Amino acid sequence: MLFCISPQNELIPVLAARPDLHRITDLPLHPNIPLDTHFPYSKKLQTSLEGKKLLFEEINVPLEEIQAHYLKGYCDYHPGIMKNNSKSICLRCGNKRPDFFASFSCARCKRACTYCRNCIMMGRISECTPLVSWTGPPTVITPCPLEWQGTLSPGQQYASSKIVEAVEQNCEMLVWAVCGAGKTEILFKGIEKALELHKRVCIATPRTDVVLELAPRLQQAFPAVNVIPLYGDSGNKLKYSPLFISTTHQLFRFEQAFDVIILDEMDAFPYSADETLQHAVSKARKQNSAMVYLTATPSKSWQKKCQNNKIAYVKIPARYHRYPLPVPRFVWCGNWEKLLNRGKLPERLLVWLKERLSKDKQILLFLPKIAHLEKSKSILKKLESSVETVHAADPHRVEKVQKMRNKQIKLLITTTILERGVTFPNIDVAVLGAENDVFTDSALIQIAGRAGRSDKNPYGDVAFFHHGKTWSIVEAGKQIENSNKEAAQKGMLLPEAGE
Ligand SMILES: [Zn+2]
Numbered sequence: 001m002l003f004c005i006s007p008q009n010e011l012i013p014v015l016a017a018r019p020d021l022h023r024i025t026d027l028p029l030h031p032n033i034p035l036d037t038h039f040p041y042s043k044k045l046q047t048s049l050e051g052k053k054l055l056f057e058e059i060n061v062p063l064e065e066i067q068a069h070y071l072k073g074y075c076d077y078h079p080g081i082m083k084n085n086s087k088s089i090c091l092r093c094g095n096k097r098p099d100f101f102a103s104f105s106c107a108r109c110k111r112a113c114t115y116c117r118n119c120i121m122m123g124r125i126s127e128c129t130p131l132v133s134w135t136g137p138p139t140v141i142t143p144c145p146l147e148w149q150g151t152l153s154p155g156q157q158y159a160s161s162k163i164v165e166a167v168e169q170n171c172e173m174l175v176w177a178v179c180g181a182g183k184t185e186i187l188f189k190g191i192e193k194a195l196e197l198h199k200r201v202c203i204a205t206p207r208t209d210v211v212l213e214l215a216p217r218l219q220q221a222f223p224a225v226n227v228i229p230l231y232g233d234s235g236n237k238l239k240y241s242p243l244f245i246s247t248t249h250q251l252f253r254f255e256q257a258f259d260v261i262i263l264d265e266m267d268a269f270p271y272s273a274d275e276t277l278q279h280a281v282s283k284a285r286k287q288n289s290a291m292v293y294l295t296a297t298p299s300k301s302w303q304k305k306c307q308n309n310k311i312a313y314v315k316i317p318a319r320y321h322r323y324p325l326p327v328p329r330f331v332w333c334g335n336w337e338k339l340l341n342r343g344k345l346p347e348r349l350l351v352w353l354k355e356r357l358s359k360d361k362q363i364l365l366f367l368p369k370i371a372h373l374e375k376s377k378s379i380l381k382k383l384e385s386s387v388e389t390v391h392a393a394d395p396h397r398v399e400k401v402q403k404m405r406n407k408q409i410k411l412l413i414t415t416t417i418l419e420r421g422v423t424f425p426n427i428d429v430a431v432l433g434a435e436n437d438v439f440t441d442s443a444l445i446q447i448a449g450r451a452g453r454s455d456k457n458p459y460g461d462v463a464f465f466h467h468g469k470t471w472s473i474v475e476a477g478k479q480i481e482n483s484n485k486e487a488a489q490k491g492m493l494l495p496e497a498g499e
């Protein structure tokens with residue numbers, strides 16, 4: 001899309017190719033047009049655009065209508081790519097890395113046109129691609145009562161009240177809650193408070209699985225709002241709600257949109273390793289807003305921030321059912337990789353598996369690499385005919401996880417993809433090759449946290465089979481034991497639950 005300038009200095013988008021037209025990137029900053037409060041603006045456009053910056057192609061409204069809103073002060077145009085001393089910046093994803101930009105000979109602007117490769121999955125954004133924003137009045141948010149009837153554990157209760165405070169006062173805080181602490185429920189009161197104060201809320205997470213799992217639970221708790229899940233192909237990108245649940249990727253489209261952002265699983269891949277996703281989250285916040293970070297396994301640097309009072313934080317060391325976390329056992333099993341290559345598995349692992357299967361327990365078995373999955377499956381087929389494997393790129397991943405939930409699969413072999421975000425009520429967990437680098441201390445804590453999650457089956461067995469203990473293995477065990485100790489000291493465990 002190219003522009004010409006009216007005598008009144010307004011931008012006019014033009015579809016035809018003409019020599020007098022400009023790319024948005026090359027235009028000087030243009031003055032804001034004052035809002036004409038008598039203009040009968042389109043609710044549809046407001047819904048689609050509020051708090052966002054979108055490409056023309058993304059908005060399902062004719063160009064003439066967008067331009068009419070622009071001329072009355074209800075929309076604005078922005079460059080997508082900016083150049084500063086020949087260095088490019090993508091204003092959608094914040095990418096600044098030169099190797100993540102490329103140029104092509106553009107049919108529209110008839111010259112070499114730089115585009116961003118980092119966010120290309122959301123539609124190509126180049127020097128002649130404007131972004132459109134809403135500058136009209138915001139949607140009025142109506143309060144919505146919480147319909148959830150459950151009760152919170154003492155640890156949950158404390159965290160919940162702190163979140164309410166953060167929402168009221170627009171503060172930042174970290175909730176460090178062990179796996180199975182019941183993170184979702186502690187958010188409810190804070191969300192209710194936000195809606196009561198006419199605030200717009202987003203729960204963001206790096207993982208689509210988490211979006212899919214949380215959306216129905218939030219909808220149930222707040223039946224009067226339309227909870228909108230946003231992920232790769234959710235098809236919801238033009239919908240409006242005061243309550244979104246979104247992958248961090250989808251936040252690239254938002255700007256100054258939310259009064260409250262709750263970032264779940266902040267230490268999970270890819271968010272933790274991708275600066276542009278971190279940029280997306282901070283860009284989506286309003287200047288004056290609350291930010292709640294949520295995790296069971298904060299990184300070392302975040303743990304330090306807590307210790308040095310650099311951020312307000314609450315720790316919930318106990319699970320919602322008030323039984324202690326299962327403490328992993330470390331079992332040395334020799335060179336298992338060599339054995340596996342010869343079509344065998346360590347005897348100690350086999351004994352462990354047989355014992356569980358004979359008791360009709362379901363098992364998650366974690367292995368370091370995809371290459372290990374099929375090999376071990378063919379060996380374990382003799383032990384358990386329902387054995388299956390799953391990994392990140394598995395097209396049947398969702399079905400297999402569902403089958404595990406339905407107990408049609410008794411033994412599921414997986415990579416770290418299932419280390420978090422999934423809950424099976426009654427499983428035992430083993431890791432083979434726990435010494436591998438992919439099993440960081442946080443990964444191992446998360447894996448151990450899959451066991452004993454339901455109050456009907458609060459105990460679970462966790463075994464780390466290894467060929468040499470690593471720092472991560474020892475650290476994971478230590479942290480789990482520390483949480484149990486802290487929970488006991490604070491009286492957060494049931495008296496009969498014991499150690
Ligand atoms: Zn970009």
Ligand SMILES: [Zn+2]
Nearest residue numbers: 106109113128
């Ligand atoms: Zn171009």
